[in-house]
């Protein structure tokens with residue numbers, strides 16, 4: 001059983017982390033945010049969430065060239081956004097992005113709101129993305145909690161955390177210390193990605209070893225120590241296989257309609273198999289395709 005852990009000493013943790021962190025050591029796509037608009041940052045967060053950052057970065061530049069503000073995107077046909085999204089996967093994000101741009105134009109005159117609650121009220125924007133925009137675009141005292149950050153905090157406390165607790169504890173790291181939220185977020189994400197990883201806690205080289213309760217537990221009794229991050233709400237989930245999945249066929253249908261639209265259900269079924277009719281209905285429900293007369297399908 002994990003030993004009871006005291007509350008975190010946030011000042012100590014922040015100071016250790018910021019002394020250790022060197023943003024140049026791990027140059028990542030989207031890390032240089034100087035001069036970027038809140039819209040550009042939101043776009044990068046939406047794209048990078050379920051797609052490898054390097055792959056997303058190339059599309060991100062293309063998107064910003066075509067649609068540099070919510071106004072341009074809201075005015076574009078939805079089909080253009082879906083077609084341009086091709087290759088990033090999880091195409092629903094393209095529809096939500098277009099809906100989000102429309103809502104920002106209608107409700108906020110084209111300027112992204114600078115409040116977490118208002119951002120969460122936009123189509124497709126969840127708690128993580130809202131906080132990422134708040135931290136990275138507005139330097140607000142909050143932190144987007146991903147699996148890396150949740151793992152580090154959970155191990156520091158040696159406690160299994162639900163989403164609400166992990167978020168509250170992450171926010172406290174900035175609200176109680178006044179640390180710059182964007183830099184601190186990058187620092188903990190780097191620690192979780194390189195040292196305190198899902199596979200192993202490399203406590204011997206960790207800057208947070210001294211205040212870490214899980215490290216202390218492992219040293220005290222390595223055979224009884226149980227990794228609390230393995231059970232928390234942010235633990236990595238196993239992804240279903242992509243090959244042969246509905247997701248793969250859905251993507252293939254969208255690609256067909258991007259190049260050959262409109263197409264009949266029969267033509268699409270011939271290309272993509274027996275599941276096609278039911279997937280067409282699901283894609284239409286998600287706003288990714290529309291049904292025309294004569295049993296034809298097209299991008300919206």
Ligand code: SF4
Pocket residue numbers: 152155156195196197201202203204206207208209210212213214215
């Ligand atoms: S000391 Fe170990 S368990 Fe604690 S944060 Fe560092 S790597 Fe993770």
